[in-house]
Amino acid sequence: MSSDKTVYKTKATKSVRLGLRMNHPSKQAGCNRLSITVPSNDWRIPNQTISVSVRDAKTIQRFLNDYLE
Numbered sequence: 809m810s811s812d813k814t815v816y817k818t819k820a821t822k823s824v825r826l827g828l829r830m831n832h833p834s835k836q837a838g839c840n841r842l843s844i845t846v847p848s849n850d851w852r853i854p855n856q857t858i859s860v861s862v863r864d865a866k867t868i869q870r871f872l873n874d875y876l877e
Contacts, residue, residue, distance in 0.1 A: 823847075830862065 817828040825845040842865040845857040860868070 828862075 813831060814833065815828075815830045817830075819826045823846065825847065827843040827845070828841070829843075830840045840862040841859050842862060843857055843859040845855050847855050
């Protein structure tokens, strides 16, 4: 696989959807993103999504690895 291709990875459970976008062609700082979406079962409330850079996601990962047992 060429490093110029955008990579999309997704994982879904009953309560959350995770998405990872890497190697975006824009090559701008922060363009590699992790998104976490919590779907809503209520038509009046939209899905809730947070999007963070991969750098921030790695910081969150280290925090969770340190404090969740």
